[in-house]
Amino acid sequence: MAYETVIVEIDEGIATITLNRPEVLNALNSQVFIELGEAAEELSGDESVRVVIITGGDKVFAAGADIKQMASATAVDVSTNVRPSLRTFNFIENMHKPVIAAIAGYALGGGCELTLVADVRIAADNAQLGLPEIKLGILPGGGGTQRLPRLIGAAKAKELIYSGDFISAEEALRIGLVNKVVPADQLLIEAKKMAQKFAARGAVAIQMAKTCINEGLQMDLDRGLQYEHKCFSLLFATEDQKEGMKAFLEKRKPNFQGR
Template structure:
């Protein structure tokens, strides 16, 4: 599929989605959301893809929603539009394979919310994060009030949401918003290094491990443990489980086939 606002590249089982609106700092609009959703569906169905990276490139991740599109919107307009962003973000969040966000420069508003749908976030040392919607008389509407507290805790999330202030990469690491901070010139290499590590694992186990975490967070502990048990048991019907354990006993690297 040809895209206008994003670039999708696949190499060695790793797909990279690059936001591609540099003239407006990768501002997110309906077109971007629709294309992100379509890319998520396509990559999710592509068995050759083991890991997905989302990035905005070297200079900026995404500076937020396209305010020019929103300024004169009615409540009905926004209610309809938010369904588009929610669909895209849920498709990315629930991709049956690991998703890594590689973040350089600003990740603000919807851009920050986009990073939250990733499983792992790696930030360049020049990255800045923020949810400045409160300064516009609105609130984060693409999952920020829900995903951020679950990631960094209620108190810290409320402080960021209520103030609209930005935080730098080192603070984002301290509060648990990102997993790792690297120099800007090493961001792509470090992200790809992690993606290759994930890609070397069994694809079926990765899919069920991700589902176990994501679904478990929506349940109480008892139900989550039961869901985990079912996922664990199912893996013993796979060829990858047999190969993984055989390789361990034979003291050699496993050769997983995703079956």
């Protein structure tokens, strides 16, 4: 499918979605959210795709929402228009494939919130992340007040949200907001290396592990452990489990088929 605001490329089981509004620093508007969601759904249903990378390229990830579109909005407008972003974020967060955010330059507001729905975040050393909505008299409305505290803890999340300050890639790494910091010219190379590592693992097991983690975060420990046990048991009905253990005993690399 052809898109205007995102570019989709697939290479050896790894799909890369690149935000494509460079003239406005990849500002996120309703069209971006709709097309991003459609691309994610298309890739989710593509059995040849094992891992998805979301990036804005090597200059900027996304400098936030399109303020021109928002400035004259009413409460009713916002309630209606925010639905595509929430639907897209929720879908990406829970899609049955690993998602890596490759972050260069600014990842602010909705751009930062988009990185939060990825499973792993790799930042270029020139990245700056933040939720500056408070400076506009609003709050993060794309999941920032919910996902950020779960990721880095409530106290640090409150500091970032209340101040609206930007933080560097190194500070983001220190507080656990990103997993890794790399030189800017190595960002996509490193993201693809990690994607290749994930792609070589059992796709069904990764899907189950992702579901266990995401669902378990909404449960108390006892229910989470019960859910994990159920998923663990179900994996013993898969071909990948048989292949993985057979390969281990035969001292060779497994050839997982995602079944």
